[in-house]
Amino acid sequence: MTASTTDVQYGLGARFAALTRLVELGAGRADQATLAEAAQLLVRAGDRLRLSPDHTVVALAGGTGSGKSSLFNAISGLELSPIGVRRPTTARTHACVWGLDGAGPLLDWLQIQWRHRFARASALDKGESQLHGLILLDLPDHDSIRALTDTEADRLIKVSDLVVWVLDPQKYADASVHRRYVTELAGHDAVTVFVLNHADRLSPEDREICVADLRELLSKEGVDGPQVVVTSAVTGEGVDDLKAVLAESVVRRRAAFQRLEADLDRLMSPLTKDVADLSSVEPAVDGARREGLTDALCDAVGVSAVGEAMENVYGVRSVDWVGWPYARWAARLRPDPLSSLRLGDVKDEIRALVGSAVSAQPAEVDNAVQALADGVTQGMPEVWQAGVRDAARSRSGELPATLSDELSQVAPPLDRVPGWWWLLKIWQYLLVVLFVAGVAWAGSILAYGVLKVGPAPMEILGDVGLLPWLGLLIVGVLGLGLLSGMASRNFVVLGAAKERERLERGMRRRVAAVAEEMVVAPVEGELRRYNEYFAAVAAASRK
Template sequence: MSAVSTAQAQFGLGSRLAALSRIVELGPGRVEPALLTEAAQLLLRAGDRLKLSPEHTVVALAGGTGSGKSSLFNAVSGLELSPIGVRRPTTARTHACVWGLDGAAPLLDWLQIQWRHRFARASALDRGEGRLHGLILLDLPDHDSIRALTDPEAHRLIQVADLVVWVLDPQKYADASVHRRYVAELTGHDDVTVFVLNQADRLTPEEQAECVADLEDLLRREGVAHPRVVATSATTGKGIDGLKAVLADSVAARRAAYQRLEADLDRLMARLAKEMPEVLHVEPTVDGARRAGLTDALCDAVGVSALGEAMENVYGVRSVDWVGWPYARWAARLRPDPLSSLRLGGVKDDIRTLVGSSVSAQPAEVDNAVQALGDGLSAGMPEVWQNGVREAARSRSPELSGALSKELAEVAPPLDRVPGWWWLLKIWQYLLVVMFVAGLAWAGSILAYGVFKAGRPPAEILGDVAVLPWVGLMMVSVLGLGLLSAVASRNFVVLGAGKERDRLERDMRRRVGAVAQDMVVTPVERELNRYNEFFGAMAAARR
């Protein structure tokens, strides 16, 4: 394999592993913990392996007791390196034979191969063995021995080896423990798995062909699409060169490590995809219509309209003291005032209490508004992500009512504020009162001095009977002008009250919208982005 193609393979695998890392980061609460743990372990294993020697290929010989695995190890290495038991033919510890030691030590340390079980072949000096330069051949403990049941070493090395060679014998090649525990777990690992039918010297050529065909058929049923089966005999040396050729091809390609990690990643992604089927991309932001709908629902829940109406009524009631016709006000004081409780004294406190009670009194409506948003946005998502969006929408529900109450309590207007035109109109009304009283006094003076001749008037005009009709006309005009001013001012008050209500409701709506954005919309959008990033990473982690 060329340096360029090796770099391309590493880059492609690296980008997929980066995507898997993002899946692990985004998956908690959405993906089965066991799958996330497996993914994290794969990332750790891949990170370690890719940092170690790319010039070496780790090949593990795995097999059951009596399969001749250690004999095959010695036959491939050409030395008696792994002990072969007589009474109990089992391998207790992993042995390693290395063709080319430069750079191999850190890799062997990572594999946890003990120093006394490491052996080297100076392949450059061995005729015909140079093609195996870069091979690290491991003889694993027997997977079905008594020791192996309590020692995870064989299982651990099977999981991390670049290439696994399963050594089977003619009597137990269909052993269920091998197929159930290992072969079925390596589905999709065709490129990094080799099966050796050892002890072929015990079979006739016809029996060997039949066993190989039967083994291949069995492996295909187990999910190995293109099984590679090599028949060997460690005793006679038959098939050893063929096995070496397979190992040499893998070593020369310098790609087995990447293929193994890619196969592990493919299998993991297939399981993830089965649990979490991909769906369409969703809009990561809450649209304006839904924002407005949420704000409307929350405004209804906290009684914004009712509060605005109350403010409008208070505004109108207070204006009577300033812009109403004084004579009408004085007359009203002679009878009980049913609106006295709305006068300035405690109105502001009453309004603040109204705001607080409106929020706390409608928690169910607040919850319904939030739930409606979550349900609408999560439609069509996988159930676990639907629940995630709903949980995000409700994540700050315990604080929401209190936050709305606090915000709206601050909106209560300064009810002691008096518009400037109220002052001017009040001065005008009292000026008319003074003019009416002056006219009344003038008319009384004319009646006293001009009609009843009570004496000499201080001034001629105060006793001139001819002026009396004009004085009466002036008084009627003053009364009419006062009444017209009162009516006009009331119309202006109504318009002002409406504007005050609109301003108040806009301010309250703005504050409700800000609270909804911070406590509902932002967590929901964060979850929607998490959803898109997760499935984007799922797509990137696939081939």
Template sequence: MTITAEPRHGLGTRLAALTRVVDLGQGREDADLLTEATQLIIRAGNRLKLSSDHTVVALAGGTGSGKSSLFNAISGLDLSPTGVRRPTTARTHACVWGLEGAAPLLDWLQIQWRHRFSRNSALDKADDQLNGLILLDLPDHDSIRALTDTEADRLITGADLIVWVLDPQKYADASTHRRYVTELAGHDAVTVFALNQADRLTPEEVEECLADLRDLLAREGVEQPRVVATSAVTGGGVDDLRAELAESVSARRAGYLRLEADLDRLMLRLAKDMPAMLKVDPTIDPARRAGLTDALCDAVGAPAVGEALENVYGTRSIDWVGWPWGRWASRFRGDPLKHLKLGDVKDEIRTLVSDSVRAQPAEVDNAVQALSDGLTQGMPEPWQDAVRDAARSRSGQLPKVLTDELAEIAPPLDRVPGWWRLAKVWQLLLVLLFVAGLGVAGSIVAYGILEVGEPPAELLGDVAALPWVVLMMVSVLGVGLLSAIASRNFVVMAAGRERDQLERDMRRRVAGVAQDLVIEPVERELTRYNDYFAALNTSRR
């Protein structure tokens, strides 16, 4: 993915973004890459705090490449030992042009005091051009000592500019190219290749080796290699190499460019999944929220609880608004309410809800799984796993919390609406009226028809009034029955409203629990993903 079309952030901004990448990527991205990023952040912070007036140039190469001889030729002094003893020293030598302010940088590079040398920048014009140069002669990276001593690797990593000293016989050496050159592809601005010992070749052979080396470097990702042919013996090409170094030293940007190149290289690896990374909405949309709430309501059996409570409500109303004659007749049969165990209604409702929740743990998990799967499409796999883990992070608490929440809203079924009491009083008045009519009818039969004696009142002996009294009694029974039927209809409507209210309250409580235990952790993870995505974009531009 090309990035040159977008504005480039400063190194400080990119490093700050990389710090965010490391923090946010913990447990979600490759641990080794995050460790490498942390090391780069620390190294960059240390280097940027040290002298920006000095440029650290490391001469690196294998045994026999003539690196120490070239070091001496550039410095103009015999500072670094050469010959067969050199591979056994395994110590870095440093020559400094302009010592003021260089000591903390040399301390950070861990250069021993006895191996530090200084050049007076006023010696000659060439040296004046190199003022600010710290030239390091590294241990041979392929010596026996180097197998256990990481000094060469450490300083290759910490140097601002690297000069790879290659000899005509081993300039294509696999160990150098595989371990270092290939890994530093993209560092063209801070890498120079010196084909040393050119005095051993004819001019034609030198040109042929240089062309072959450039072709090899291009295949390894070094797009614009800076290659110089040198000879420490004859001094050929040394001035050209010094000119390359002088250019970098005078620009005072090699350290900055090296860190940028290291950051670019790291970001290519960190952003390998960038094409698949899409910014997501960190807020779960209402449709998915409603879907999760519906699924959890089904999982805890909320509709069944509402239906059961509606039935309980309707059945209890019989004691108050039912037709008394039918209710009294039912006493000769089994108690229809016994199976409902309404002695302690609150406890029964709590038990009902609790059993429903505990009975469906798999459905609770399925509801949470469905939500996370719908949100993670297109995200890199580690982040998909992170969102799923966030969704499940507190799902184990869901059954108990849902149980407690729903039990809290269980309605007080021992509550008696006022109109139930009025309906019962009305029915009792009708019963009394029917009993009074029955008494009047009996008196008429006794006094008016059977003539058992003198009626206490004229009406109680008036046979002509008997049909009207019977009609009144039948009417009272009819009014009572119709009143019971009407009340029952009102009870059904009220029970439906109670059920709707209960289900709304249950849904509200379930939605609240889902928000706290599922949605908020998921939204935090989605926000973290977006923050990581933004930091990754910033640190790679």
């Protein structure tokens, strides 16, 4: 095998590897008929490349009366294919092999019956060594009325390395040939040869006209620079020219690769056209869209509402700890306006708020997911945009419930009493004790020192001179109590805001984690699939 042939084989192998990946990635996205055809081509290419690379399969195809069987016999130098007047003349494919060694598996793959295989063992003795490695097939007439032979001709035309179309001068413009075969083989110029047979029936002028007309017709069918050989199986005219064409293909050992390459080019043409104006997309969802999705999901599940409720609960609960005791005692004499909050179990209250917020907003969750999918699919084909949207919604049914379950675990630690609440409560009750002690002391002085109800048990309990100082003590204690109560309320507000911020941060982290797992990851998987498909199309199309 020559170096150039090896290069072609390796390049073709890389392209078919890309085609394999394309078929895998394109399922449900690309045209299914095209993918099915690509899968068939992969199977055919794998089989052909596995079989003898030293043989070139050349098919003589043509309609009834074109003289291809006569031409087959003329090339082989033997009467191998039957010639007669009954139509169709050729009912089964006949094969003539120059160099039988290693050709058996290939002939089996071509489904050539044993009784229709012939070997030219003496080819080297006749000076035809240049044809060594040729497998020449005489196909059934393509326009046969027998469905079996018609199907066999179609099959072998698709798998042959080189197709030689044998045309009758009287009907070379036959629509059945051009519509069913020539148009389909456009782009296969290197592996297609056209033979204008029965040249003995034409005058030199008519021959030139027919050849020119045939070339023009083929050009209109998309065949660029068609190779046309004029022959006559009766007189032998042009047979050597045709043998030279076949010999060139056999010697170069490239026809099999060129045929597969042409088949691949034709297959890739509509696929490359579909993506010609497209480019790859960023495979990762950017940070701004991730944040946007998290924000939207947080709004959908009511994170702010839960945080606000928690902040209110925190403030109400602090009243029992940091409020001025006298104010609390006075408030107890009035009906409790907070009884409707049902604060017996704060964690259960918060979990209930979270759960109700999530389950009530499925439409907003779906809108958030839709917005992300729309944002990352700009410029993609509609079928791939739909794929990204489907991936984004692939777990949308369980998304609200998952968010609810996750967020219900984020309960604020309100059963834990902050240390400064304890210190403030001790300080306030110390002031209460001082206030009570001061009032009792002042009452004792009034009783014993002013009203003289009896002798004072102790001198200081009847010393009237201490009354002004006791008054200042009582007023000071009351002032300190009120000031500490007011200050504590400010600290409670700040503490409640920090607890709300902590809760919302924790909820947001959980929302972001759920969004990453259930929305972002599937979307990025589909974006990577699109980029890999795009790269596979480019690789399979590269020559």
